[in-house]
Amino acid sequence: MSTENNNENYSNHYTEREQTKTEDMTHTDYIYMVSATTLIISMNAELDHHLADEMREVIDEVIDHRGVKNIIFDFGRIGFMDSAGIGLILGRYKKIRDIGTIYIASANQSIQRILLISGLHKIVTMCEDVTDAVRMMKGRR
């Protein structure tokens, strides 16, 4: 509810065309951004088999064509992930493990539990949020 309000206030400053653009953003299931060699993916919908299938090809193309080394998965907006999410993260890990790291940002308790049970926490880096992930990445370089 509060996010919607924020978006409304935010878009009031923009022209009508841009306003529709901002509204559209809230309806996409995920947003990604590439900055230098880092790919940041923010999920808006629960990460299950449906979303994982949708994201996989897009992410792989971005990794291959833009020389991505590190990936940050931002779970800040979602509270659910199942084994399909594990498959997705593991698959991307296999692709970039020699050149970079995978960061998991803002995972809530239930997502952390899934990562723990699957043993994925051993191969990814857990961070409080995206800013924290970027800070850790800089420290590593």
Place this chain on the structure above:
Amino acid sequence: MMKQCEKYNKIERDTDYQDEMEILFDAKSENENFARVVAAAFCTRCNPTMEEISDIKTAVSEAVTNCIVHGYAGTTGKVHMHCFLEEHILTIEIKDYGVGIDNVERAMQPMYTSKPELERSGMGFSFMEAFMDELQVISKKNIGTTVIMKKRFCAE
């Protein structure tokens, strides 16, 4: 006030509380979200904790994904979900009429997947086992697979 609440809870629990619901939906990946939300909504009458809700959502999601990915393997079909609540025990039955499982024991092993090319992690049954109190899998080749899961709610 507190005492009244306690008394009320006790009466609620003493009576043989029963409730059930059934849904039938298409084996489409969009419906994974639908199924787990329905199951979670159904169990809210037991005052579950956040953790219990997320356990149920994960288990239902895994079972329904299995029906779609393995049972029907991309073809069309129906998935049947039956939830039954008795006292503080929730039973969820998820059934498909697909290809069935050759070797249930092998399929239930952690990290085993018949479809590694699809990046299935092989954790589906392990998650169901970990997050629910009981898990039973019945499968017959070319007839279908039924997963029966039970969850006991900690009555406070």
